[in-house]
Amino acid sequence: MTETLALALVLPLGGALLTVVLPGQAARLGLLAVALNTLNTALLTLGVWQQGALHADFGGWGAPLGIGFVADGLSTAMLAMTALVTLVISINAADYFRDPARARHFWPLWLLLLTSLNGLFLSADLFNLYVNLELLGLTAAALGALGGQRAALEANLRYLLVGLLGSMTYLLGVALVYSGFATLDFALLTERLTAGLAEGQMPSPIAATALGLMVLGLALKAALFPLHFWLPPAHGSAPAPVSAALSALVVKAAFYLILRLWLLVFAPVTTQGAANLLGLLGAGAVLWGSWQALRAERLKLLAAYSTVAQLGYLFVFFPIMQALPAGDARDNLLVALALMAITHGFAKSGFFLAAGFMQKQAGHDRIADLGATMQRLPATTLTLALAGMALIGLPPSGNFTAKWLLLGGAFATGQWWWVLVLFAGTLLAVAYVFRLLTQAFGLEPTPRRFFTQAGAEVPALLLAVMAVGVLGLTTAPLWRLLGVTGGAS
Amino acid sequence: MTTSFDHLLPVAIVLSSLLPGLAIFLVAEDNRRLRTLLNLTGAIVKLLLVGVLVWGVYHDHAYRAELPLAPGLSLILRADALSVLFVTLSTVLWLVTTIYAVGYLEHSPNRSRFFGFFSLCVTATVGVALAGNLFTFVVFYEILTLATYPLVSHRGTPDATAGARVYLAYTMVGGALLLTGAVWLQGLIGPVDFTQGGLLSDQPSALYPQFIAIFLLLLAGLGVKAALVPLHGWLPRSMVAPAPVSALLHAVAVVKAGAFGIVRLVYDIYGVEFAHSLGLLTILGALASITIIYGSMMALSQDGLKKRLAYSTVSQVSYIALGASILGPVATIGGMVHLVHQGIMKITLFLCAGNYAETLGVHKVSEMNGIGRRMPWTTLAFSVGALGMIGIPPIAGFISKWYLGMGAIEAGMPWVLLVLAVSTLLNAGYFLPILFRAWFREPPADWPHEEIPRRRLETHATLLWPPLITAALCLIAGLLAAAPFSPLEWTELIARREYHG
Numbered sequence: 001m002t003e004t005l006a007l008a009l010v011l012p013l014g015g016a017l018l019t020v021v022l023p024g025q026a027a028r029l030g031l032l033a034v035a036l037n038t039l040n041t042a043l044l045t046l047g048v049w050q051q052g053a054l055h056a057d058f059g060g061w062g063a064p065l066g067i068g069f070v071a072d073g074l075s076t077a078m079l080a081m082t083a084l085v086t087l088v089i090s091i092n093a094a095d096y097f098r099d100p101a102r103a104r105h106f107w108p109l110w111l112l113l114l115t116s117l118n119g120l121f122l123s124a125d126l127f128n129l130y131v132n133l134e135l136l137g138l139t140a141a142a143l144g145a146l147g148g149q150r151a152a153l154e155a156n157l158r159y160l161l162v163g164l165l166g167s168m169t170y171l172l173g174v175a176l177v178y179s180g181f182a183t184l185d186f187a188l189l190t191e192r193l194t195a196g197l198a199e200g201q202m203p204s205p206i207a208a209t210a211l212g213l214m215v216l217g218l219a220l221k222a223a224l225f226p227l228h229f230w231l232p233p234a235h236g237s238a239p240a241p242v243s244a245a246l247s248a249l250v251v252k253a254a255f256y257l258i259l260r261l262w263l264l265v266f267a268p269v270t271t272q273g274a275a276n277l278l279g280l281l282g283a284g285a286v287l288w289g290s291w292q293a294l295r296a297e298r299l300k301l302l303a304a305y306s307t308v309a310q311l312g313y314l315f316v317f318f319p320i321m322q323a324l325p326a327g328d329a330r331d332n333l334l335v336a337l338a339l340m341a342i343t344h345g346f347a348k349s350g351f352f353l354a355a356g357f358m359q360k361q362a363g364h365d366r367i368a369d370l371g372a373t374m375q376r377l378p379a380t381t382l383t384l385a386l387a388g389m390a391l392i393g394l395p396p397s398g399n400f401t402a403k404w405l406l407l408g409g410a411f412a413t414g415q416w417w418w419v420l421v422l423f424a425g426t427l428l429a430v431a432y433v434f435r436l437l438t439q440a441f442g443l444e445p446t447p448r449r450f451f452t453q454a455g456a457e458v459p460a461l462l463l464a465v466m467a468v469g470v471l472g473l474t475t476a477p478l479w480r481l482l483g484v485t486g487g488a489s
Numbered sequence: 490m491t492t493s494f495d496h497l498l499p500v501a502i503v504l505s506s507l508l509p510g511l512a513i514f515l516v517a518e519d520n521r522r523l524r525t526l527l528n529l530t531g532a533i534v535k536l537l538l539v540g541v542l543v544w545g546v547y548h549d550h551a552y553r554a555e556l557p558l559a560p561g562l563s564l565i566l567r568a569d570a571l572s573v574l575f576v577t578l579s580t581v582l583w584l585v586t587t588i589y590a591v592g593y594l595e596h597s598p599n600r601s602r603f604f605g606f607f608s609l610c611v612t613a614t615v616g617v618a619l620a621g622n623l624f625t626f627v628v629f630y631e632i633l634t635l636a637t638y639p640l641v642s643h644r645g646t647p648d649a650t651a652g653a654r655v656y657l658a659y660t661m662v663g664g665a666l667l668l669t670g671a672v673w674l675q676g677l678i679g680p681v682d683f684t685q686g687g688l689l690s691d692q693p694s695a696l697y698p699q700f701i702a703i704f705l706l707l708l709a710g711l712g713v714k715a716a717l718v719p720l721h722g723w724l725p726r727s728m729v730a731p732a733p734v735s736a737l738l739h740a741v742a743v744v745k746a747g748a749f750g751i752v753r754l755v756y757d758i759y760g761v762e763f764a765h766s767l768g769l770l771t772i773l774g775a776l777a778s779i780t781i782i783y784g785s786m787m788a789l790s791q792d793g794l795k796k797r798l799a800y801s802t803v804s805q806v807s808y809i810a811l812g813a814s815i816l817g818p819v820a821t822i823g824g825m826v827h828l829v830h831q832g833i834m835k836i837t838l839f840l841c842a843g844n845y846a847e848t849l850g851v852h853k854v855s856e857m858n859g860i861g862r863r864m865p866w867t868t869l870a871f872s873v874g875a876l877g878m879i880g881i882p883p884i885a886g887f888i889s890k891w892y893l894g895m896g897a898i899e900a901g902m903p904w905v906l907l908v909l910a911v912s913t914l915l916n917a918g919y920f921l922p923i924l925f926r927a928w929f930r931e932p933p934a935d936w937p938h939e940e941i942p943r944r945r946l947e948t949h950a951t952l953l954w955p956p957l958i959t960a961a962l963c964l965i966a967g968l969l970a971a972a973p974f975s976p977l978e979w980t981e982l983i984a985r986r987e988y989h990g
Contacts, residue, residue: 443646446599479559
């Protein structure tokens with residue numbers, strides 16, 4: 001099963017090289033590589049499902065020097081989401097980038113993006129992560145600028161620079177860790193941190209500083225409020241399939257790293273105060289992002305600000321998890337967090353694809369003037385509605401279950417003020433989603449058919465259905481995948 | 490003993506409207522025949538399945554299906570006697586309303602969208618009825634909001650859009666309150682499965698202050714849909730919806746989901762005796778009484794027929810909450826049986842109002858002079874519904890009021906009789922003038938907007954039969970109240986199980 005770990009990197013990377021060598025076949029090769037990656041991820045998921053975490057050391061080097069890769073429940077869940085979302089976006093992109101000149105640029109970058117995402121989720125080593133993080137930042141910015149308009153170039157140049165700043169800050173943290181603990185491997189690092197604590201030493205100030213720097217760098221990349229300023233213009237101006245991937249996957253990867261460092265690697269040095277700070281910034285993101293989404297005049301900008309808000313919810317988990325002792329309640333909350341991240345991945349990618357199609361049909365994406373187009377495109381409107389339900393956290397979406405558990409955690413730890421944040425965030429989300437959907441009930445003539453252009457509409461609808469029906473009703477397996485016992489059978 | 494069929498039946502009842510609903514969205518707009526086929530097949534299949542359910546539950550058969558989502562969170566569909574009451578009501582009225590809506594919307598746009606959401610609405614209602622725990626209840630309660638929003642804004646006029654927005658604002662805030670209360674309660678006592686007699690009385694008394702706060706949160710969440718004053722503001726505004734939707738909102742789905750939830754809250758979460766000991770029933774009773782009087786007073790001054798009926802709903806639905814707030818089996822019966830009785834009476838009134846609007850363009854009470862001569866059958870049905878609402882025997886409404894009054898005396902709460910008496914007078918005050926106008930005044934030379942020339946029937950058959958059927962049901966439920974499987978007999982069964990385990 002460990003070969004699936006290697007293939008998770010080799011397949012997309014090989015695909016990227018092939019699309020460069022054979023640009024005429026870029027779309028076909030790209031789709032093939034993405035499909036194979038999905039298949040491989042399915043095998044990998046099956047392996048983790050049956051055997052628990054998988055490990056691999058490449059190049060025959062073990063820790064502390066080697067390049068360690070680990071697939072545990074959390075990373076596998078993220079990998080599986082990425083595989084499915086990229087597969088569906090690829091099908092849409094094959095249609096979107098039909099022009100061969102644009103396809104030639106898109107596919108190699110797209111496959112490199114997938115390589116770096118897979119690498120990020122699997123790496124068990126801080127430097128390894130850095131390499132993938134850089135690759136991710138570069139390809140994401142290049143993809144975002146593919147549209148070629150001046151605004152897109154400017155926004156993505158800023159995105160690139162912010163990303164570099166984030167990586168540099170992160171690298172500084174890595175250097176500190178290496179100087180202090182002489183290892184970059186996750187497991188060894190945790191061991192040495194814990195050993196230091198056990199010997200009665202104070203939590204190492206080096207470790208705390210390093211964690212702070214790394215989280216700061218990653219928070220910039222994850223667009224945590226108030227470091228989110230670069231996201232709305234970048235995500236709002238990118239081509240639709242790229243926006244979908246940026247919002248659903250790329251920022252999520254940076255978030256995933258923060259979570260992993262915080263929970264699993266640096267757990268001995270984290271404090272409630274620091275967790276509260278992250279939660280507070282998250283709450284700021286929920287309120288500010290939702291408010292800006294409510295005020296946005298363009299559909300894609302609305303979607304981008306909604307991403308800022310949704311990432312905020314993920315950070316609100318931190319202070320609540322921190323306050324819970326290790327055990328079932330905390331593990332359940334971690335699964336809920338994963339569920340929310342995954343649901344958002346599907347919902348937001350579906351939303352962006354639908355928004356892109358609508359923009360193409362209407363010739364613009366000004367929300368106030370979209371009424372007629374929305375009524376003409378029932379399937380796309382339904383996609384926006386379903387994805388919107390998931391963003392609000394209404395049943396039967398995965399976000400509803402996750403939000404229920406998050407609220408429960410807030411009550412259980414006596415941190416009732418987060419309940420107020422969730423309450424306000426939910427109502428703001430209702431307001432911005434329905435401000436859009438209201439447009440669809442005007443006095444326009446009746447649409448003839450449900451689907452107008454199935455090739456473009458079905459993939460987006462599938463993503464939205466995944467976020468609402470499927471993840472809402474079949475969450476129990478996620479508990480088993482993440483190895484949480486005492487969960488739903 | 491349970492068999493796999495016992496798991497399947499509640500699921501099948503939910504699916505029997507969900508699947509046709511989803512299919513209807515895909516039906517081409519002009520394919521009327523296929524759409525009607527899907528609609529009626531779904532409604533009839535559901536009716537048959539519910540028939541089996543009624544028989545089984547009567548014979549103490551346990552129907553239960555569970556889908557675990559997370560530790561402590563399961564979707565549970567389960568049928569008890571109370572669910573059956575609500576499931577049967579919504580299933581029977583769905584069939585009637587569907588027939589009516591097919592006729593009513595014959596020439597209007599967006600029919601596939603309409604009937605799709607209409608079926609989803611019934612699905613959510615049935616889910617609310619069959620929910621076996623608070624989590625499942627919340628899930629379907631929220632889905633119900635989502636499914637009704639498009640129906641309220643269906644017409645697409647600025648008025649309709651604005652009404653839908655008000656509806657959404659109220660119900661979403663209510664939903665968030667309900668969710669907060671539900672999560673809080675589950676955090677204190679674990680999964681909240683609906684249990685006859687309630688499940689809180691064994692809890693340590695240190696939790697009581699929190700239980701009181703949670704009750705108020707849940708009541709606020711449910712009270713929005715049940716249109717308890719001061720949470721009722723959405724209801725008159727949503728009158729912009731087409732007549733079959735108003736009928737659905739007021740008689741079957743939305744307000745009933747709220748009232749049903751209040752019944753579940755009092756009897757199957759807190760337990761009526763425990764709620765009484767916390768003093769919560771007094772609050773509920775006061776709110777219900779204020780709502781009953783206020784709704785009737787507002788109804789008096791409305792000239793718009795549907796508005797008058799809307800305020801009447803505000804008032805009448807609170808009889809159910811009032812019944813729940815009085816300790817004792819007789820009042821319980823009175824409140825619960827009104828769930829069904831108000832449903833069949835109110836749907837009759839709304840379908841008739843729709844007929845007046847559709848056939849003659851009459852929307853206001855002041856335009857109804859002599860309408861009984863032009864449309865005698867519709868007006869006859871309307872009269873049965875209206876007299877029932879006032880509480881004239883032998884129509885169904887009388888039975889509810891009788892039991893409520895007896896229950897109040899039994900519980901030593903004579904002031905309830907005063908509320909009932911005032912409400913009856915006010916009911917008479919806003920319904921009798923309509924009946925007088927309709928039957929005894931001279932009709933005008935021209936109706937405001939008479940679409941259809943005179944023909945054999947006073948209006949389309951699909952519009953005429955449904956209110957006649959429901960009016961007949963109002964009479965049958967009253968006349969045969971003591972017969973087996975009547976709503977009254979069924980609520981007596983519930984009350985017996987609720988008070989004696």
